[in-house]
Amino acid sequence: EVQLVQSGAEVKKPGESLNISCKGSGYDFPTYWIGWVRQMPGKGLEWVGIIYPGDSDTRYSPSFQGRVTISADKSVITAYLHLSSLEASDTAMYYCARQAIGDYWGQGTLVTVSS
């Protein structure tokens, strides 16, 4: 069974950095892109970026470029999202999803940024 399991909820202060993880199982992890999607409270889906764990090819949304780093560790079948210089507006649910078509999604990680 394919599963993507994300790390737990985070509470951060403005200016801090965020690291969340997404562990994939039940499929050949290196051969599928993993994407990250943000959803602010009551809003739509925002594409953040994506990684191909096989060779770590990575692409980012211009909206997050410079603040976001996506990485993956094949040995532990896990992808990571690092977001720096957090602001209150980064408060959101963050999802990982197996790409290209988004057939499997993680359960989401709720991130709250507040002073």
Place this chain on the structure above:
Amino acid sequence: EVVMTQSPATLSVSPGERATLSCRASQSVSSNLAWFQQKPGQAPRLLIYGASTRATGIPARFSGSGSGTEFTLTISSLQSEDFAVYYCQQYNNWPRAFGQGTKVEV
């Protein structure tokens, strides 16, 4: 970058009626278009990929059509469980992009 525009923002329909949702791309995305359904408190669920292929386990009342820049998701006879928000996403170009969503309500 490709901008995806969905219409209408909200669609009010009754159970048993047909619902037609539109998604337009600012430039061609070929058939690399997916549709997702999202219910409150849940992760999105893939309905359609390749513009017209139903994902595993998706009922036949959901159908997708289109290519290039114009796409349509049709729900032939709305069931109570279909009231949700629907998003399209292109996966032809970088960066990937979602539409802003269509809420299907009673």
